[in-house]
Amino acid sequence: MVLWRCRTCGGVYPDSQPDGMRYFHACPPLVDAAGEPHERAEKRDENPAPGIVRVFQTIPGRGENQERIFVRGVPVEAAPIVAEGRGREPA
Amino acid sequence: MAQEPPSALLTPRVSFARHEVQPPAELYLSAETILFAQLFNAFTGATVVTIGRLLHLNGQVVPFFQETRPVADRSSVDQRVITNAEGFLLGVRLGVREAVRTGQLYGRLGLSYGTVGSVDVAELAAGKISSQRALNYPPGGTEGAVEGAGILRSITGTDPAAGAEISETVPTNARWRLIALRATLVTDATAGARVVHLFFDDGAAVYLECVAASSHNPSLTRQYSAAAYGVSPATLNTEVLIPSPPQLYLLQGHRLRTSTNSLAAGDNWGAPQLLVEEWIED
Numbered sequence: 001m002v003l004w005r006c007r008t009c010g011g012v013y014p015d016s017q018p019d020g021m022r023y024f025h026a027c028p029p030l031v032d033a034a035g036e037p038h039e040r041a042e043k044r045d046e047n048p049a050p051g052i053v054r055v056f057q058t059i060p061g062r063g064e065n066q067e068r069i070f071v072r073g074v075p076v077e078a079a080p081i082v083a084e085g086r087g088r089e090p091a
Numbered sequence: 092m093a094q095e096p097p098s099a100l101l102t103p104r105v106s107f108a109r110h111e112v113q114p115p116a117e118l119y120l121s122a123e124t125i126l127f128a129q130l131f132n133a134f135t136g137a138t139v140v141t142i143g144r145l146l147h148l149n150g151q152v153v154p155f156f157q158e159t160r161p162v163a164d165r166s167s168v169d170q171r172v173i174t175n176a177e178g179f180l181l182g183v184r185l186g187v188r189e190a191v192r193t194g195q196l197y198g199r200l201g202l203s204y205g206t207v208g209s210v211d212v213a214e215l216a217a218g219k220i221s222s223q224r225a226l227n228y229p230p231g232g233t234e235g236a237v238e239g240a241g242i243l244r245s246i247t248g249t250d251p252a253a254g255a256e257i258s259e260t261v262p263t264n265a266r267w268r269l270i271a272l273r274a275t276l277v278t279d280a281t282a283g284a285r286v287v288h289l290f291f292d293d294g295a296a297v298y299l300e301c302v303a304a305s306s307h308n309p310s311l312t313r314q315y316s317a318a319a320y321g322v323s324p325a326t327l328n329t330e331v332l333i334p335s336p337p338q339l340y341l342l343q344g345h346r347l348r349t350s351t352n353s354l355a356a357g358d359n360w361g362a363p364q365l366l367v368e369e370w371i372e373d
Contacts, residue, residue, distance in 0.1 A: 010252030012362070017246055021133045021195065022163050025249055028258030031350050035288075047263040047344075048164045 007086035008044045044085030110150050116179040125203050126173035128185055131371045132161040134195040141172050143183030165264035165371050186225035193221040194242025197371045241370040250362035257363050258348035267341040268368040272317040279357030280310050286352040289333055294344040303331050
């Protein structure tokens with residue numbers, strides 16, 4: 001289990017749980033004075049979307065917050081390297 | 092004294108006609124039929140094993156074996172098991188090697204033409220797979236992914252930054268029933284009474300709000316526990332109890348989150364601990 005810090009919301013979370021299942025972080029909304037929630041501009045949501053595969057990997061020289069998000073069936077190498085939201089870093 | 096079991100190495104005394112006889116299995120596979128396995132996996136590192144036997148038209152019994160390691164994000168993974176082979180399916184088993192518990196892996200065995208999943212012609216077996224329970228055809232049988240009891244999970248959520256609220260999202264292709272939630276709030280010296288609200292939404296619209304019965308003053312530490320208490324109890328020592336419904340089912344993308352009146356920048360929620368019953372939703 002590795003602890004990560006989300007660079008968007010500052011939350012710290014494990015990448016997996018003791019039962020062997022992964023944990024998917026999603027940033028909490030910002031709540032204004034009236035109690036109304038507002039999604040963050042660079043919200044990070046690690047949950048997979050339909051047809052989308054997300055692969056976390058360390059990219060040498062670029063930090064550890066990188067990930068590839070690609071459409072299923074497309075070679076991993078062809079996928080763009082992105083960091084959703086502001087990415088993440090080891091906590 | 093125990094009797095020795097019969098040896099499998101003995102010369103068989105019985106022989107079977109294998110040519111020009113009716114096949115011992117009813118499931119005929121034409122060359123264009125695909126036997127596929129569809130998997131929804133939530134267990135990191137699971138190795139799914141498909142094993143079976145096919146009676147070719149020349150009378151030969153051919154075993155087949157396949158291993159796959161599906162991604163652990165509950166998304167659908169389609170695996171071709173048999174293609175371009177004609178014969179009778181004698182049997183197929185879909186199992187897992189690792190200590191996977193019931194509810195962490197759901198699978199389906201089926202037949203299709205062309206692309207897997209596009210034109211399904213038969214569903215042979217479907218159900219939850221664990222280290223103690225495999226899918227077998229025959230006899231087959233189907234169980235829906237959300238039938239029966241789910242797996243009980245104790246989940247440590249995200250520890251929010253100071254001044255931020257708790258928010259946990261039900262993962263994609265999962266269904267939760269919330270049993271209990273506990274989290275600690277430490278308030279700083281900023282004046283004002285905090286009141287904790289627990290919201291449940293579908294990712295946008297709120298459908299349930301539960302409120303703590305007592306407020307939370309500055310420079311205090313309180314533990315908030317939500318469960319089906321049935322009544323709105325008073326604060327017990329440093330424990331604040333929030334009643335929530337006993338049968339609260341949450342679909343993928345739904346959130347449970349706090350919203351705290353007068354939350355100061357220095358107030359700090361700890362990581363929530365959740366007890367949920369979870370199903371994989373196919």
